[in-house]
Amino acid sequence: MGPIGENEFFFLMQGLKWTVLLAIVGFIGGGIFGILIALLRTSKTKVARTITAGYIGVFQGTPLLMQLFVVYYGVALLGIEVNAWIAVAIAFTLHASAFLGEIWRGSIEAVPKGQTEAANALGLHYVSRMKDVILPQALKISMPATIGFLVQLIKGTSLAAIVGFIELTRAGQIISNQTYRPLLVFGIVGAIYFIICWPLSHAGSGLEKRMAKAAR
Amino acid sequence: MLNSAKDQPTLISLEDVQKWYGAFHALKSISLSVRKGEKIVLCGPSGSGKSTLIRCINALETIEDGKIVVEGQVLDGSAKSVDAIRREVGMVFQSFNLFPHMTVLQNCTLAPMRVRGTSRTDAERLARKFLERVRILDQAEKYPAQLSGGQQQRVAIARALCMEPKVMLFDEPTSALDPEMVKEVLDTMIGLARDGMTMICVTHEMGFARQVADRVIFMASGEIVEEAEPEVFFKSPKHERTKTFLGEILAHH
Ligand SMILES: Nc1ncnc2c1ncn2[C@@H]1O[C@H](COP(=O)(O)OP(=O)(O)OP(=O)(O)O)[C@@H](O)[C@H]1O
Numbered sequence: 064m065g066p067i068g069e070n071e072f073f074f075l076m077q078g079l080k081w082t083v084l085l086a087i088v089g090f091i092g093g094g095i096f097g098i099l100i101a102l103l104r105t106s107k108t109k110v111a112r113t114i115t116a117g118y119i120g121v122f123q124g125t126p127l128l129m130q131l132f133v134v135y136y137g138v139a140l141l142g143i144e145v146n147a148w149i150a151v152a153i154a155f156t157l158h159a160s161a162f163l164g165e166i167w168r169g170s171i172e173a174v175p176k177g178q179t180e181a182a183n184a185l186g187l188h189y190v191s192r193m194k195d196v197i198l199p200q201a202l203k204i205s206m207p208a209t210i211g212f213l214v215q216l217i218k219g220t221s222l223a224a225i226v227g228f229i230e231l232t233r234a235g236q237i238i239s240n241q242t243y244r245p246l247l248v249f250g251i252v253g254a255i256y257f258i259i260c261w262p263l264s265h266a267g268s269g270l271e272k273r274m275a276k277a278a279r
Numbered sequence: 280m281l282n283s284a285k286d287q288p289t290l291i292s293l294e295d296v297q298k299w300y301g302a303f304h305a306l307k308s309i310s311l312s313v314r315k316g317e318k319i320v321l322c323g324p325s326g327s328g329k330s331t332l333i334r335c336i337n338a339l340e341t342i343e344d345g346k347i348v349v350e351g352q353v354l355d356g357s358a359k360s361v362d363a364i365r366r367e368v369g370m371v372f373q374s375f376n377l378f379p380h381m382t383v384l385q386n387c388t389l390a391p392m393r394v395r396g397t398s399r400t401d402a403e404r405l406a407r408k409f410l411e412r413v414r415i416l417d418q419a420e421k422y423p424a425q426l427s428g429g430q431q432q433r434v435a436i437a438r439a440l441c442m443e444p445k446v447m448l449f450d451e452p453t454s455a456l457d458p459e460m461v462k463e464v465l466d467t468m469i470g471l472a473r474d475g476m477t478m479i480c481v482t483h484e485m486g487f488a489r490q491v492a493d494r495v496i497f498m499a500s501g502e503i504v505e506e507a508e509p510e511v512f513f514k515s516p517k518h519e520r521t522k523t524f525l526g527e528i529l530a531h532h
């Protein structure tokens with residue numbers, strides 16, 4: 064058994080850096096495309112609704128691990144040379160956009176109809192109606208679920224290890240193999256995930272409680 | 280009657296309007312013309328189509344047949360005609376429908392800035408003028424949830440006025456209010472009427488109808504059953520259904 068010293072800890076922190084970066088990229092990419100998905104999913108055009116419903120269905124109905132594989136090897140098959148980083152970023156963006164799109168579709172639909180009617184009666188067009196009136200309210204409604212998904216996403220980044228990413232979990236595995244102290248190493252790794260995710264979960268459920276109270 | 284609108288030009292006209300919700304015939308051959316400056320009170324039992332009728336005027340509902348003209352603009356379902364008509368028509372809802380994430384002032388400046396391209400400074404000046412007029416300027420920086428129902432409805436009126444419409448539609452503006460707040464909203468509406476605004480009000484406030492209306496229109500089952508000047512309407516209603524309705528309303532009040 065080897066000791067867990069500064070070097071090992073530094074290695075874990077390197078992994079954590081990738082975990083956080085992957086989550087951020089997935090969340091931002093997924094957020095941008097997710098808004099688009101949510102808007103198309105709630106649009107008047109039936110084709111747009113059907114296509115986005117299919118998109119959401121596919122990404123919610125298949126494992127993230129499989130999505131990573133398909134994008135990683137799929138992009139390579141197209142003959143495009145991309146590094147793991149890009150492939151994984153694309154996969155997480157697609158995955159997150161489906162989930163966030165569906166969460167935000169629900170929140171857009173949860174904004175009372177009267178808001179759209181008032182905006183229409185005032186002559187506001189689609190862009191302003193969405194940007195100024197509906198989305199700010201929908202985003203607020205979606206906060207608990209959005210934060211909940213972010214937590215899932217952070218934990219889900221561990222799957223990037225499968226295509227060669229040394230993020231937090233994979234870094235833990237490597238250290239554990241070197242030191243033969245799996246319990247201690249994964250105890251530390253778990254604690255790091257917990258320290259990041261728990262405050263988020265807590266904030267999310269706090270928001271949810273406050274909103275439930277305000278709705279009464 | 281506050282002023283005679285008899286020789287004013289027609290502002291709104293509905294000809295033989297038909298509205299269906301699926302198999303349900305909600306408006307049956309409605310014809311109505313409203314002159315500039317006229318105040319119309321629309322009443323009738325629940326489900327008779329009052330809301331549907333006024334919502335067709337600003338294209339919140341589509342019609343299946345007939346013709347709606349506002350200020351010479353035919354509502355043909357095109358985006359252009361809808362835009363043109365909504366610019367002339369303001370609407371106040373039973374449930375206020377203020378934007379909860381915006382202050383009173385922001386509620387009032389949004390549409391002028393976005394629809395008309397008014398600068399923020401000008402929009403705010405305009406908003407303050409109308410907030411003053413509905414006597415709520417002192418609450419301009421508050422959020423809707425911080426106001427009473429009566430105050431919120433007055434803000435909603437100011438918000439609609441900020442688009443400087445030629446006609447105001449009211450859909451039961453006082454029925455969601457506590458009794459003690461009804462008067463402040465009615466007073467605001469009376470003030471608006473005095474200033475010559477063309478108004479179509481769905482309301483069961485018969486005192487308001489007596490005081491302000493040029494005509495009272497009674498609807499039942501999607502049809503206009505009777506229309507008359509308030510004096511005549513209340514004193515000697517012709518139709519059996521009108522009599523029954525008035526009997527019920529007056530028993531309640
Ligand atoms: N979106 C809709 N889909 C189907 N039916 C509808 C819809 N909106 C209204 N209706 C029906 O049309 C009829 C007229 O409704 P409307 O809201 O115009 O009545 P109203 O006279 O305003 O009644 P109230 O006094 O209750 O407000 C009602 O029978 C109602 O059930």
Ligand SMILES: [Mg+2]
Nearest residue numbers: 329330331450
């Ligand atoms: Mg109604």
